[in-house]
Amino acid sequence: MGNDGLVRRLFARLQLVLTTLVGVAFANAATAAGERTFPFQHIEPAPLINGWQMQSETYVEPSVTERLEVGKRIKVPDFGEPGRWYVQRLTERTYFMICNAFATTAFVGDEGVLLVDASNTVEPDDMFTAIRSFTDLPVRALVYSHAHTDHTGGSFRLRDALAAQDIELRIVASQSAAREIRAHQDNVAPPTEIVEDGRSIFRFEKWDFVLGTPIVAAHSAADSYVLTPDGVIMYVDFNYPGRVPLAYISSSINITGWIDFLRHVLGEDWQIANLGHANVGYKRDIERTFDYLGDLYDAYATEIYPTWATGSAIGAAVEKNGPGLTAGVFWGNYVDQSAEIMAQKVWPKWQHLPQSEVIRSHAYKVFEDCFLNWNPEVGAVRPDFTPIPPRR
Ligand SMILES: [Zn+2]
Secondary structure, three states: OOHHHHHHHHHHHHHHHHHHHHHHHHHHHHHHOOOOOOOOOOOOOOOOOOOOOOOOOOEEOOOOOOOOOOOOEEOOOOOOOOOOOEEEEOOOOEEEEEEOOEEEEEEEOOOOEEEEOOOOOOOHHHHHHHHHOOOOOOEEEEEOOOOOHHHHOOHHHHHHHHHOOOOOOEEEEEHHHHHHHHHOOOOOOOOOEEEOOEEEEEEEOOEEEEEEEOOOOOOOOOOOEEEOOOOEEEOOOOOEOOEOOOOHHHHOOOHHHHHHHHHHHHHOOOOEEEOOOOOEEOHHHHHHHHHHHHHHHHHHHHHHHHHHHOOHHHHHHHHHHOOOOOHHHHHHHHHHHHHHHHHHHHHHHHOOOOOHHHHHHHHHHHHHHHHHHOOOOOOOOOOOOOOOOOOO
């Protein structure tokens, strides 16, 4: 190879480096301008308007010794100090614990502690330190509210940390949760004890706990509520304390089922709830959530359905976009447009509540439920919101 060849190869290498550098620069510019991500469907982050506290509520500093007065809330932001557990005593034996926005319930028995939920953000050592602030007893049992990994994926670490102390963790879950866990390749530690769906009782030491799994599809395909013998209920990814729901109604799979699950929760006898996030809840929170969702269903019936039933909604879209309009693009635009109209309708009444910044996402989920599951020709587009008493 002569000098000529060497120069040509060096030149080729230089060209490659330059091309790569320019390519990276262009890619960065394109991302910065947002040109590479869904150019036709921009969505802006919701600006924070309300924050997490409500003027009409009383918030107290968390305490591991003083029981929370029923009706009050705990002064703890959704995102507290990272890695720190905030603990509040609720009753004689039950505690509310929250860390990195994910909550756990702890029930102190005579020989050990029962927990409901262990998020995949849980560090067992930090959790054990927090538990030692109110008892020296070891954790012996874990119950799953549902099989979503963000609430129960810490089960592996917890189980292993206890095994290192020669404690075999007892894990209680519903039939449905066990099925969902298997279906997702054992995404959380499999239960050692499977409890029948419906309304079942399991025992921890000398106490009876209720594990209610009343609905086939609600937030997930395996939602349970856990009711302690001292009147604390835990159910997760449903309503919020004094607020409208989480964005996209907690990414739930069936909104009518979500409502029916809460009707069962309302029918049970309890004083205070651990909602899995944010703060403690009361029955009045569910009632207000029902009032809010009822307004969204009404908005579908008055603002959306009439133009669908007459065909004018489709006609207007075809006229605007031309005869080449595909069904898939029509649907995308129709869903977004309908959610926007429904959100605008309910906004004036509900804008003062925390999380109303994401009303449009709630409207989107209710729109889907209305469109797919309800038929205004048969009756009102409105789920039943009355409590369902437990069948014992
Ligand atoms: Zn969930």
